[in-house]
Amino acid sequence: MKKLSLILTAIFFALFVLSTSGWCWGKKKTxxxxxxxxxxxxxxxxxxxxxxxxxxxxxxxxxxxxxxxxxxxxxxxxxxxxxxxxxxxxxxxxxxxxxxxxxxxxxxxxxxxxxxxxxxxxxxxxxxxxxxxxxxxxxxxxxxxxxxxxxLDPFQGPMLANFAKNEFGYTKAAVLYDVASDYPKGLAEYFKQSWEKNNGEGSVVSYESFTTKDADFSSQLTKIVNSGAEVLFVPQYYNEVALIVKQARELGWKKPILGSDSWGSSETITLCGSDCYGAFFSTHYAAAGxxxxxxxxxxxxxxxxxxxxxxxxxxxxxxxxxxxxxxxxxxxxxxxxxxxxxxxxxxxxxxxxxxxxxxxxxxxxxxxxxxCAVIVKISDTGEFRFYKSVCP
Amino acid sequence: MEYFLQNFINALQWGSFYALIALGYSMVYSILMLFNFAHGDIFMIGAYIGFCIASLFILLFGGAAPGWLVLILTIIVSMFLTSLLGVLIEKIGYRPLRNAPRASAAITGLMIGIILETSNIAIFGTKRIAFPQLVETVTYNISGVFITNKKIIIVAISLFLMAGLHFFIEKTKWGMAMRAMSYDFLTVPLMGISLNVIAPLTFAIGSALAAAAGILYGLAYPVLDPYMGILLGWKAFVAAILGGRGSILGAALAGFLLGFIEIFTAMIFPSTLRDLIAYSIILIILTVRPHGFFGKAHSSSLRL
Incomplete structure (x- = not known):
């Protein structure tokens, strides 16, 4: 019995080796x-x-x-x-x-x-x-x-800062970003640098942060609403965008909101709904048109x-x-x-x-x-509408 | 002044969630002397059950029923369903381990938490879900302070539930049995009150409160994700410790206090340092009062 199982095992093993190596020879390099x-x-x-x-x-x-x-x-x-x-x-x-x-x-x-x-x-x-x-x-x-x-962000940040100044003439901005994530943190810093270069020291009147997984931004947003900023920059991903924008509206923020290319997901509107209408963000391409x-x-x-x-x-x-x-x-x-x-x-x-x-x-x-980058405005029907193209 | 009042209202809403969740931790601890670490995830499941029930009601009634009615029905049905889940968790997860070392029970809690998260992913996928807006948001501007009707609803329902729990524990026979059990869980069963009845009841009530918190949370922060209970659960756990292990009143008060500390540190200091400062304050409080505000000194010598 032992012998038989040994032989069977050997045969099985041999077959296995043959089959795998055969598979190797037979198939083209992938x-x-x-x-x-x-x-x-x-x-x-x-x-x-x-x-x-x-x-x-x-x-x-x-x-x-x-x-x-x-x-x-x-x-x-x-x-x-x-x-x-x-x-x-x-x-x-x-x-x-x-x-x-x-x-x-x-x-x-x-x-x-x-x-x-x-x-x-x-x-x-x-x-x-x-x-x-x-x-x-x-x-x-x-x-x-x-x-x-x-x-890159060193292009995107200043581009957005220039856009807000040239297009609307704003001089005071607020930023709310996730300090624990590389992308928002980097972008917030480039935006701030460029904004202060354009509008002078202290023109970013409120520079607030939170950490990943936070859901309540009420104290940061209360600060921002009371800071006298004319535009709010939110370089966040779609799940946080929905929460931040909704809470900002509830705390009485009626001024424009500016976003970055992380807003460009189809989920942004699904989660955020009508609160995000009228916001601007920069992105890589505009599907409409x-x-x-x-x-x-x-x-x-x-x-x-x-x-x-x-x-x-x-x-x-x-x-x-x-x-x-x-x-x-x-x-x-x-x-x-x-x-x-x-x-x-x-x-x-x-x-x-x-x-x-x-x-x-x-x-x-x-x-x-x-x-080139594209600036998109979220229309009143929730579509991402082409607004302007900005090239380096 | 408006600035202060605005933050006061923000903190009241934020604290309600901590308080409701912390109550669940505290109740279970008072009976079984263990922390149910799956509680944050029960909160998450409660929110998802709320989402399903609310969607179902909207489908059934359409626009016929007013939003507040749908909300209240959703809360009641979800609280019931989530309490069944709580009972199930007690039966499968904790009862077989009742005489095991406390650390095993704590680990079981973490495992149950992971099971709840991943089974949620298996059912709903990893996509974020938008919680249906049952009540149209109305913002009142009272001389510069912005209050939404949702904030009022959330705080009112939370306070109502806490008052209800207080009534239940102080005025009913079941509540008396629970109090007796938390006083001495060795002698009380000899009087004909079974731990196998009181423990599931405690889990059911704790889970129902977590479900209510989940739905209210969905109302205020309408993005649901499978991991939303972890951070909130931890922080509510801190509130339960701060209030005094096993103290119901302490947990509720400490929940609000935690909300206030978080919101007001962000108001005064740069928001980057919020959690650092907020939780340092709590660490200092705990150094001075290691048993929390209302905890009894003997409870820590027993176990954990």
Whole structure:
């Protein structure tokens, strides 16, 4: 009996080895692309949009029979991992995808809080990474392997400060931001610097903060309402935007509210409702009134998923296309993942005048694109209406 | 002056939530001498149940029923359903561990909390949910102080519930049984009052109050997420300690006090330092009064 089971085990083992190795020989080398997205956590809509966009892109690739490198087509596999919208998890996720899954390039994480630490991992493993949505400069700073798909906060902050001054002539502003998160904190600082340069020292009359997960902002907003500010700047994500704007209105704030590109989610209006009507925010593209390939992308996405894609979708799409572009320009797909990664990175850095759905872009030496921003006004029906385009 | 009054009203609303949640911690402690660390998540589940019930009522009645009626019905039904959840948690999570070391029970509480959060994610997904606005917001401007009808509703319902609890504990037989049990849980069962009746009752009342807090919270801060109970639960736990472990009156008062400390430190100091200063103040209070305001000295020597 013992012998029999031993023999059976041996046969089973042999079959197993044969089958796996056969599978290896039989199959073509696949190009693996990692997606590091916040599927759960604070901003799940961002994760869902990232995933949906990646699926749509993969469909295109599969229809074409894979990505073509030097005349030969290779199948593509997408690995989506959840970073729970947390910095530590984003680092783990990146490490796992780079070392275990051997991806050639990582797309994501989306927000700066995760993208900054995850970018460090990608750079130290010499793996190219494109963060579609992270606007904080630290994400790509001194990291040749890290790129991004959007404009930067040092551009966005001053741009918004100038907009409020030039368009409406305001001289006194208030800021309310999350001190425990990289993106709002960075943006609030750039806004304040630029505002005070324009309007003199002390012209940001109220500079208030809270920490992530807070829901009551009444004492901060009471201060702001009583500070005499003419405009309120809220560089927050959609879940906090809804709470802050509602509470501000309840405490008697009737003046304009200014937001940043994190407002651009379809969830902002779902959660905030009519209280957000009339607010302005800067973003990467405006879905209403789009033309050309942007319109094509919007229509396709809308048909497939049933809602208008927000800026996360558009930027993720562009980032995937950039990655595709860089992989297609390889002279050969050696299968030696380390060599290929370096080549992909070199190709990415060389991209000039790439035509994306969020506008034309060229990469600077830091891995940051030069591109225009759009100011959007939330209409009385809750639509994001194009208001103005601002270019660097 | 208006500035002060405005913050006073803000603090009154914010403190109501702490008070209602802290009551649940305190009641369970007074009977079982353990802190139910899943309480913050029961609050969260209460808010979600409230969301379902409110949506159902809106679907059934449409515009036929006035908003305040729907709100009150929602609160009553959700309180009932959440109290069943509380009883279930007591039965599955805590009863088998009644004679185990207290640390095991505390860990069980944390595990139940995680189970509640993740099962919520499994049902509703990770998307944020907008709580239906049952009552149209009306803002009154009383010489520069802004009060919404919602704030009045929230504070009024909270005070009403606290008064009701007080009446229940002081004037009814069940309340007397609970008081007796918290006084001596070894002798009282010998008099024919079973701990297996009183403990679920305590959990039911605590959970019902948490559910009411959840719905009122949804009214004031209409974005629900599966992790919303964690931070609030911790802070309410602080309030329960501050009020004195096991003291019902203490928990309610300390809940309001915590709200006031948070709001007024943010009023006086830069808001970045709010929690640092607010919780340092509480640390100092606890150093001076380690048993909280109304806690009895013997309760800490018993366990935990």
């Amino acid at each position: 190009i693996k692309i990692g997606i590091n997205a916040p599927i759960t956590g604070d901003i799940p809509k961002v994760g869902e949009n990232t995933k949906n966009t990646a699926k749509m892109w993969l469909e295109d690739i599969e229809k074409a029979g894979g990505i073509e490198i030097a005349g030969e087509k290779y199948p593509v596999e997408i690995i989506v991992e959840d970073n729970e919208a947390q910095a530590e998890s984003a680092v783990k996720t990146n490490t796992k995808m780079i070392t275990e899954d051997e991806v050639i390039i990582v797309i994501g994480p989306q927000s700066s809080k995760q993208a900054i630490p995850a970018g460090g991992v990608a750079n130290s493993y010499a793996t190219p990474m494109i963060s579609p949505w992270s606007t904080n400069p630290d994400t790509t700073k001194d990291r040749p392997y890290v790129f991004r798909g959007c404009f 789009a033309e050309g390939i942007t319109k094509e992308f919007i229509d396709r996405y809308k048909e497939k998923y049933g809602y208008v894609p927000d800026d996360v979708c558009a930027l993720t799409w562009d980032s995937l296309k950039l990655a595709q572009n860089a992989i297609e320009s390889l002279t050969e797909f050696s299968g030696d993942i380390k060599k290929d990664r370096v080549k992909v990175k070199n190709n990415l850095a060389k991209i000039k005048n790439f035509e994306g759905v969020t506008g034309n872009m060229s990469f600077t030496s830091d891995g940051d694109p030069v591109k």
